[in-house]
Amino acid sequence: MSDDAEPTENISGGTEGWEAFADDGSGESATRAEAVVDRLGDMYWQKAYGGRDAFECLVRTILSQNTSDVASQPAHDALMERYGAGEARRASEGSSGDEPRDDADLAESLAAAEQSRLAETISGAGLYNQKSEVIIDAAEWVLSEFGSEAAFDEFVRSGEPSEVRDTLLSVTGVGPKTADCVLLFSGGRGGVFPVDTHVHRIARRLGVAPADADHEGVRAALERDVPAEKCGFGHTAMIQFGREYCKARKPACLDDPDACPMADICDQVGVYPATGEVEDPADAAGD
Numbered sequence: 669m670s671d672d673a674e675p676t677e678n679i680s681g682g683t684e685g686w687e688a689f690a691d692d693g694s695g696e697s698a699t700r701a702e703a704v705v706d707r708l709g710d711m712y713w714q715k716a717y718g719g720r721d722a723f724e725c726l727v728r729t730i731l732s733q734n735t736s737d738v739a740s741q742p743a744h745d746a747l748m749e750r751y752g753a754g755e756a757r758r759a760s761e762g763s764s765g766d767e768p769r770d771d772a773d774l775a776e777s778l779a780a781a782e783q784s785r786l787a788e789t790i791s792g793a794g795l796y797n798q799k800s801e802v803i804i805d806a807a808e809w810v811l812s813e814f815g816s817e818a819a820f821d822e823f824v825r826s827g828e829p830s831e832v833r834d835t836l837l838s839v840t841g842v843g844p845k846t847a848d849c850v851l852l853f854s855g856g857r858g859g860v861f862p863v864d865t866h867v868h869r870i871a872r873r874l875g876v877a878p879a880d881a882d883h884e885g886v887r888a889a890l891e892r893d894v895p896a897e898k899c900g901f902g903h904t905a906m907i908q909f910g911r912e913y914c915k916a917r918k919p920a921c922l923d924d925p926d927a928c929p930m931a932d933i934c935d936q937v938g939v940y941p942a943t944g945e946v947e948d949p950a951d952a953a954g955d
Contacts, residue, residue, distance in 0.1 A: 701876040701893035703933060705902035711929060712905040716897065718856015722824035723775050723810055723817045724748075725854040726836075729846045730802055735794045743793035750789050751777040773817040778807035802841030809839055824855045844884060852900050859896035862903050863887045866910030872949035873914060875935030879953035917946060 697703035727747065732740040752774055778786070787800035814820040824832055829851060836847035848862035861867070863883045867890075871877040877889040894902050913920040913928050920927040921934075922941055928934065938952035 698895075699876075699893040700933060701871075701890060702895060702898065704874055704876055704930065705894050705898050705905070707930065707933070708905035708909055709898070709901050712901075712908050714898075714901045715904075716856065716858075717852050717900040717904075718825075718854065720854045721774075721817070722821040722850060722854040723773075723807075724752075725850050726806060726842070726846070727774070727778070727803055729849045730799055730806070730841065731790060731793045733795070733799070733843075733846065740793045743790040743796075746789050746792070747786070748774075751781060751786075775807045775810045775817040775820070778803055779811055781807075798841075805841065806839055821854070824850060829855070829857050829860070844887065848887070852903065859891055859899055861887055861890040861894060861899040863890070864907065865916075866907045866914075867903060869916060869949075870906055870910050870914050873919070873934065873937050873939060874930065875937055879937050879949040919946065922946070 697706050728740075728744050731743050731747070781800075781804055783797075783800050783804060786804065787796045790796050790799060790803075793799060810817060810820045814823060823835075827835075832851060832855065833847050836842050836850060837844065845862050845864050848860050851857045852860045852862060863871075863886045868883050868886050871886045871890060872879050872881060876893065877886040881889065890902070891899060909930070910916075913930070919939055921931060921936065921939060922944055925931055925941060938947045938949040940946070
């Protein structure tokens, strides 16, 4: 359907700091979940992740909650323009003094931000009043717990993954997917497979996770059955596959059994091409 390259501007950022994924050369998949990820990687991209600034990654993921990259990316750009430190991210002259000092980091700038002004800045991302409060609270938490954005970044990159995850989950407004995205895109942690709505839907439709599994159940199944070094690109490629082929209400297989490149290894749980009906895999499992 498309041979587009990985977006250079999305939740995972650009290519800086990433390394090319190196296959082990075996050419074999040990599990069906790994076979799915391998094929998706061939369709889209295979990369190892890491290198993003941890706090900016946290903010970017909060902005992405319950919205698309199309909406959340401009909100992120506007936030960085107004609150990001450095000349390239300074807000335009003549604004109300809510911009960072030259020596201020992003966490300091956002901790000091006026909530209504931040909400206006990120309004394109949806739920902007709620998200602005979460972002300010997260900035204050980073400064209180770690003292600086740099210290938080070091914790995410070098701390014990389970401790980092539990610490992130203690922050109001930060759920499992947000914590896992920070671990993956900033910490570059192998074996982390963030589960968003696309991954939750697709893994259960394919039959590589239990049909009635919640997000954490899907994550556990994928992290068990997909090699650690493949979880990162499995996450991003599965999202792209969900956008192009395995859509929530109209997956490609409803139009043509051969239209989906995963058809031969998909259980089509909750998808009924004969009738054109689609239901949640959990409902299908109860039939």
